[in-house]
Structures are given as structure tokens and as C-alpha cells.
Amino acid sequence: MxxxxxxxxxxxxxxxxxxxxxxxxxxxxxxxxxxxxxxxxxxxxxxxxxxxxxxxxxxxxxxxxxxxxxxxxxxxxxxxxxxxxxxxxxxxxxxxxxxxxxxxxxxxxxxxxxxxxxxxxxxxxxxxxxxxxxxxxxxxxxxxxxxxxxxxxxxxxxxxxxxxxxxxxxxxxxxxxxxxxxxxxxxxxxxxxxxxxxxxxxxxxxxxxxxxxxxxxxxxxxxxxxxxxxTRQIAGHDEVRWVQGGEHLVRHVPDSTAFARELFAREGAEIHELELRRASLEDAYLSIVRTTESSDGDAADIEAQTNGAVR
Structure with a gap:
């Protein structure tokens, strides 16, 4: 065939x-x-x-x-x-x-x-x-x-x-x-x-x-x-939240699990209230829709939003 x-x-x-x-x-x-x-x-x-x-x-x-x-x-x-x-x-x-x-x-x-x-x-x-x-x-x-x-x-x-x-x-x-x-x-x-x-x-x-x-x-x-x-192409970075030294911290990273492991290895018992939020296709899709609506379908804006993932 x-x-x-x-x-x-x-x-x-x-x-x-x-x-x-x-x-x-x-x-x-x-x-x-x-x-x-x-x-x-x-x-x-x-x-x-x-x-x-x-x-x-x-x-x-x-x-x-x-x-x-x-x-x-x-x-x-x-x-x-x-x-x-x-x-x-x-x-x-x-x-x-x-x-x-x-x-x-x-x-x-x-x-x-x-x-x-x-x-x-x-x-x-x-x-x-x-x-x-x-x-x-x-x-x-x-x-x-x-x-x-x-x-x-x-x-x-x-x-x-x-x-x-x-x-x-x-x-x-x-x-x-x-x-x-x-x-x-x-x-x-x-x-x-x-x-x-x-x-x-x-x-x-x-x-x-x-x-x-x-x-x-x-x-x-x-x-x-x-x-x-x-999800890998356009969903963007994971979100990691934690408390350290009384301060609420947020980081956006490609791999939340790897980041959390490194964080614990480095800071150990200082880390509290750790929360991992993985990037989702839903987040990316809704972001694309919002960008499209706000840009009136401008091709450059859409291309930038999808990180070059067109086809």
C-alpha cells in the first residue's frame, strides 16, 4: 500500500x-x-x-x-x-x-x-x-x-x-x-x-x-x-509552589518532578507545603483561543503562542 x-x-x-x-x-x-x-x-x-x-x-x-x-x-x-x-x-x-x-x-x-x-x-x-x-x-x-x-x-x-x-x-x-x-x-x-x-x-x-x-x-x-x-509542544511549563523560610515561592519549570527532587536535595527540611501543578493541554488550548480572539487571528501572534508548533 x-x-x-x-x-x-x-x-x-x-x-x-x-x-x-x-x-x-x-x-x-x-x-x-x-x-x-x-x-x-x-x-x-x-x-x-x-x-x-x-x-x-x-x-x-x-x-x-x-x-x-x-x-x-x-x-x-x-x-x-x-x-x-x-x-x-x-x-x-x-x-x-x-x-x-x-x-x-x-x-x-x-x-x-x-x-x-x-x-x-x-x-x-x-x-x-x-x-x-x-x-x-x-x-x-x-x-x-x-x-x-x-x-x-x-x-x-x-x-x-x-x-x-x-x-x-x-x-x-x-x-x-x-x-x-x-x-x-x-x-x-x-x-x-x-x-x-x-x-x-x-x-x-x-x-x-x-x-x-x-x-x-x-x-x-x-x-x-x-x-x-x-501537551509537550504547546502546554508550556509546570508550576511549582512551596514555602521556605516563611516565604511563598513560585517557579515555572519544564519538569516539575525533576525540579522538586533537586530542591529537596539542596534545601531538605526547609521546604514546606510543596505543590506541583503540571502543564495541561487544556491550559494551552484556552491560551491559544484567548490569543486568537485578542489578536483577531494575527498569524505571528498565533505562531508565537504555540511556540512554533504549527504542524
Whole structure:
């Protein structure tokens, strides 16, 4: 398998402009097949615009984009049948029952079933997979928010896609429904052999779900890596606090554990109330967002804030 074959998505120097306003600025990233990638950023960062370009629903201004080996601007219906899409909000289908709606959606994929396009799911198997077997005969209008979101995912999966787009999928869900949804996303990756691109403004969600995180701020990629890599790259220094000789002292250091050991070896019993606070990705992410908002997306300010960790 070549490097290109191993990639589900390739984005290179993507730009989007409305009039004289740049919404996306030279955005570049890749998604490997079988990977869960979170496109993370605050509201207005350009996440939805990016995902709509990848889905073929919005035209880009410049740059190169390939999704499953095809330029989305020239995607055919057969190409679209290889993808599943779960939007931020749903359209209600109050007259449909759950199983009937899924069966109808699955029938739309049947004409495109080829060696390249997988056969649609068996509806009963899909209902079991998303935890909706008990609701199979219920009208869609009586489902809870969490159940409705599971149905949205089932609709996105019914064609057994190679790639699924989840755009802010847990917005408005209560904590339990959100937790259940996270477990469902893990199953999509692990059991369904599906590549997943999820957009979110929630760092905790990105850390829990994603193999890799791409941070988008003011239309620019400002960091790209695993949660652990990003923490090392952009989270900054640990904080160490202690009392010595009646004085409260604070130091910011790269490694709080090593600093504490050296401190005790040097000062010993003089050290009291020692407190170590490790740098976190959350601190770094919030700092990036604040910098972006205060600088109106100035590239130099963002680059400085991320310590050169862009890509």
C-alpha cells in the first residue's frame, strides 16, 4: 500500500474566501485510514467550513483536497456513497418509525454497491450496533435527544461507509447521552473499520475520542498531533509552589518532578507545603483561543503562542 493509499483525507494549503475576508488560511493536514481525527477549535474557527469542503458541499477558493482519492469538487454519487455524514442538527422525520427510516435510507445506497462501495448494513444488525433495537418500532418523534443522536449516526453508517464525518455531534446532549455517544464512536472505529473525522470545540471530547488532534484557530492550523504530543509542544511549563523560610515561592519549570527532587536535595527540611501543578493541554488550548480572539487571528501572534508548533 502506498502512502497515498493509506490516507483517507489529504488537505494542502486550503483557502476559503468570502469577498475580501479569508475564512481558511493555507490549512493543511492528513487523515490516515482507520484513524479518528478531531478537528478542534472554538466557534467560528472554520471547522464546519472545512468539513463542508471535504464533503463536497462547499467550493474552496484555493488549495488541493482529496477525500478517498477524489477531489470533492468533482465527486460522483458513487464517491458520496462511500461516506457517511452526521450534521450538527437533524431534520425531524415524525411520520417515520425508526426501523422504517433506516431501511429507506439503506435502500438509497443499494444502486451503488460495487467492489469499491460496501453493501449497506443489515438494518437489525445496525440497530443493535447503535443501541436502538428496543426503539425499532417507535416513531422518531418520541425518541430522547440521545436516542435521536444515535439514529443520526445510524443514518450516517447505514451505507457501511469507509469514512464518517461527525460535525459537533454531542451539542445539546446530557452527560449520560454524551458518554454513550463517545462509546459509540469508539465502536465505529474499532469494530466497523471506519475512518472518523469529528469536529468539536470541546477539548475533553477530543482527548477522549481522537487518535490525533488538529487545532484550528481563526482559520489556521496552529497545532497537530496526539494529545501527549500537543501537551509537550504547546502546554508550556509546570508550576511549582512551596514555602521556605516563611516565604511563598513560585517557579515555572519544564519538569516539575525533576525540579522538586533537586530542591529537596539542596534545601531538605526547609521546604514546606510543596505543590506541583503540571502543564495541561487544556491550559494551552484556552491560551491559544484567548490569543486568537485578542489578536483577531494575527498569524505571528498565533505562531508565537504555540511556540512554533504549527504542524
Amino acid at each position: 502506498t502512502m497515498t493509499d493509506a490516507l483517507a483525507i489529504e488537505v494542502e494549503r486550503l483557502r476559503l474566501r468570502y469577498g475580501t475576508t479569508d475564512v481558511l488560511h493555507d490549512v493543511s493536514f492528513q487523515v490516515r485510514r482507520g484513524e479518528v481525527l478531531a478537528l478542534l477549535g472554538p466557534n467560528g474557527a472554520g471547522k464546519t467550513s472545512t468539513i463542508e469542503i471535504l464533503e463536497g458541499f462547499r467550493m474552496r477558493s484555493a488549495g488541493r483536497v482529496e477525500v478517498l482519492g477524489v477531489d470533492p469538487a468533482r465527486g460522483t454519487e458513487q464517491w458520496r456513497a462511500r461516506m457517511g455524514i452526521v450534521l450538527q442538527s437533524w431534520r425531524d422525520h415524525p411520520k417515520w418509525r425508526v426501523r422504517e427510516l433506516l431501511a429507506f435510507q439503506g435502500s438509497l445506497y443499494a444502486p451503488y454497491s460495487t467492489a469499491q462501495v460496501r453493501r449497506p448494513w443489515d438494518i437489525d444488525d445496525l440497530l443493535a450496533a447503535v443501541g436502538l433495537t428496543a426503539q425499532a418500532q417507535q416513531p422518531v418523534k418520541v425518541l430522547s435527544g440521545g436516542q435521536r443522536r444515535r439514529l443520526d449516526v445510524a443514518i450516517g453508517l447505514v451505507g457501511r461507509p469507509e469514512l464518517v464525518f461527525l460535525d459537533e455531534p454531542t451539542t445539546g446532549l446530557d452527560p449520560k447521552a454524551r458518554r454513550d455517544f463517545h462509546e459509540l464512536v469508539r465502536r465505529i472505529r474499532d469494530e466497523f473499520e471506519t475512518t472518523v473525522l469529528i469536529t468539536t470545540h470541546d477539548l475533553d471530547e477530543a482527548e477522549k475520542l481522537a487518535d490525533r488532534i488538529v487545532i484550528l484557530a481563526a482559520g489556521r492550523i496552529v497545532a497537530d498531533g496526539t494529545s501527549e504530543q500537543l
